Each structure stands twice: as C-alpha cells, then as structure tokens.
Amino acid sequence: MQYPPPGVITAAETFLRDDGEANTTNLFLEDSEMKKLAIILAVMGLVWAGTGIASASYHFGDDFETAWTGDYASGWANIEYAHGAASIPKMTQYTTVTANGHTITPLSGLYFMGLQVTAAGDPATNWWGGVKPEFVSASALDRQYSPWVSVSFYDYGVGLPAPQLSAVPNSSDPDDWTDIQMGQRWDRTDNYWYAESMNFPSQWVKTTVARSVGWHELKFAQDTAGYITYSIDGTPVGTTTTAYLDLAYPWLQIQFDYDDFGAEVYFDNFQGGSTIPEPATILVWGLLGLVAAGYGVWRRRRAA
Numbered sequence: 001m002q003y004p005p006p007g008v009i010t011a012a013e014t015f016l017r018d019d020g021e022a023n024t025t026n027l028f029l030e031d032s033e034m035k036k037l038a039i040i041l042a043v044m045g046l047v048w049a050g051t052g053i054a055s056a057s058y059h060f061g062d063d064f065e066t067a068w069t070g071d072y073a074s075g076w077a078n079i080e081y082a083h084g085a086a087s088i089p090k091m092t093q094y095t096t097v098t099a100n101g102h103t104i105t106p107l108s109g110l111y112f113m114g115l116q117v118t119a120a121g122d123p124a125t126n127w128w129g130g131v132k133p134e135f136v137s138a139s140a141l142d143r144q145y146s147p148w149v150s151v152s153f154y155d156y157g158v159g160l161p162a163p164q165l166s167a168v169p170n171s172s173d174p175d176d177w178t179d180i181q182m183g184q185r186w187d188r189t190d191n192y193w194y195a196e197s198m199n200f201p202s203q204w205v206k207t208t209v210a211r212s213v214g215w216h217e218l219k220f221a222q223d224t225a226g227y228i229t230y231s232i233d234g235t236p237v238g239t240t241t242t243a244y245l246d247l248a249y250p251w252l253q254i255q256f257d258y259d260d261f262g263a264e265v266y267f268d269n270f271q272g273g274s275t276i277p278e279p280a281t282i283l284v285w286g287l288l289g290l291v292a293a294g295y296g297v298w299r300r301r302r303a304a
C-alpha cells in the first residue's frame with residue numbers, strides 16, 4: 001500500500017484579527033465580518049499575570065457551526081501534494097453524527113454541527129484527501145511559544161476510512177518537508193497510529209490506545225526544544241524523533257482505500273494556539289499589523 005503522503009503547503013499565513021482588547025485567555029470572539037467567513041477567530045488576548053508581566057494567548061479554531069457554501073468551508077482550502085496531483089476533498093457541514101460521544105470542550109459550547117470530509121478526487125490516483133486552514137499564523141506557532149493543535153474526530157469502529165490530524169512543521173533542513181500525522185489508518189482496525197515522515201515514506205508507529213466507537217481528540221503539542229508530542233484523548237502516546245522549529249501548517253486528512261472512493265470522515269472543534277510572553281507579544285502584534293496590511297508570510301516547501 002501507499003502510505004499517506006507528506007503534504008506540501010505552499011502558502012499559509014493569511015488573515016488574523018486583532019480585537020485590540022484585553023481579554024482573558026482563550027476568549028473567543030466573533031464579529032460580523034468573520035461570520036461571513038464562517039469561522040471563529042479568537043486571537044491575542046492580553047493576560048496580565050499577578051506579577052504585572054504581560055503574556056498573550058494566541059488561539060485559533062473552527063467549530064464548524066456556521067454553514068458555508070461550496071466545497072470548502074470559509075477559511076479552508078485543498079492541500080497541495082508534492083508527489084502528484086493534489087487530492088480533491090470536499091467539506092460539508094454535517095448534522096447527522098451524534099454529539100453524545102463528545103467529551104472535549106467545544107470551542108463555542110456548540111456540538112450540533114461538524115465537518116464532514118469526503119473523498120472527491122479521481123479514485124484511480126487518490127487514496128487520501130486533505131484540507132488546510134488559511135487562518136492560522138505560522139509565526140505564532142514557533143516552538144518558543146509552546147504551540148499546540150488539536151481536533152476531534154468520530155470513529156465508527158470500522159477499518160475504513162481514516163480521519164487524521166496532520167502538520168508540516170518546519171525543521172532546520174531547508175530541503176525537508178516532513179509531515180507528522182496521527183489518527184486512524186484505513187487498513188488498521190486495532191489501535192490508533194502516528195507517523196513522522198522525514199521526507200518519504202512515513203514511518204508509522206502503533207500506539208497503545210485501542211480504537212473505540214465515538215468521539216476522540218488528537219493533539220500535537222510542541223515543547224520549547226522543538227519536539228512534538230502526540231496525544232489521544234489527553235494521553236501522550238509518543239514524541240517526534242526530530243526537533244522542529246515550529247508546529248506550523250496543520251491540516252486535516254482523510255485516508256482510504258481506492259475501493260472506498262467517496263468515503264467520508266467527521267471532524268469537529270479544530271483548534272490550536274500558543275502562549276507568548278511580553279517581549280514576543282510586541283513582535284507578534286507587529287506581525288499582526290503586517291498581516292492586516294496585506295503582507296503574508298509565505299513559505300514554500302521544496303516539491304520533490
């Protein structure tokens with residue numbers, strides 16, 4: 001079989017909203033303009049600690065409660081692929097999967113809607129599909145800020161298909177396009193797996209966590225040394241072998257067998273963030289200003 005592909009994201013940093021107010025950590029805000037984009041952007045709450053030293057909480061997410069039109073939720077896009085034609089996933093707001101299994105605190109307190117990702121590419125060439133958020137600040141996910149990314153997914157308890165959380169963290173090797181992945185595998189019915197691919201192919205590691213029907217949470221969290229820990233439902237199950245510069249470019253993936261074309265998987269509560277101390281706060285606010293002015297920090301990974 002083919003292992004899931006390393007994703008190649010050529011552009012990431014787009015829009016961020018600075019509400020300009022002092023907030024408590026992880027406070028979510030929604031304004032009329034962002035409603036049109038059907039995403040929740042919660043960014044940059046200044047938190048003053050008891051010592052008087054300011055720190056900032058950067059938080060982004062999408063709970064998929066707001067409807068969208070077209071094949072991609074607002075703020076989301078297809079992901080590129082370095083080894084051939086890009087997959088063609090389709091994003092649909094779902095209402096049919098029970099919310100009763102949710103154990104993760106939702107972004108906005110709403111469990112009703114989620115994200116269905118359906119394989120919609122050419123079944124002769126695609127065995128996966130991936131969608132990427134375009135509202136994430138890569139610079140705020142630098143390892144010095146202890147960044148994290150998580151998502152809930154629904155496991156039907158069968159072998160097919162497989163929802164996965166992925167990211168393409170930067171390393172010090174300019175030719176590297178390593179990605180990290182975590183979740184189900186389409187041809188495994190026992191436990192959850194994670195992978196770290198230094199270029200190609202991926203090296204999958206079986207966790208000790210058995211698959212079970214219902215909602216589960218996948219999470220990446222990076223320490224200041226650069227290593228990224230994989231967790232399932234709050235339990236750490238492994239760590240990357242490489243120290244990365246950041247936890248940038250997260251994305252969601254569906255992986256399936258060719259014969260299962262049209263398969264679909266379910267996600268909800270995609271989110272992430274970091275903690276930024278005062279000196280960096282100034283820098284990030286400056287970066288936010290640049291973004292607001294229309295400058296994106298564009299990054300291109302080498303296509304193999």
Ligand SMILES: [Ca+2]
Binds near residue numbers: 106110112113268269
């Ligand atoms: Ca939701």
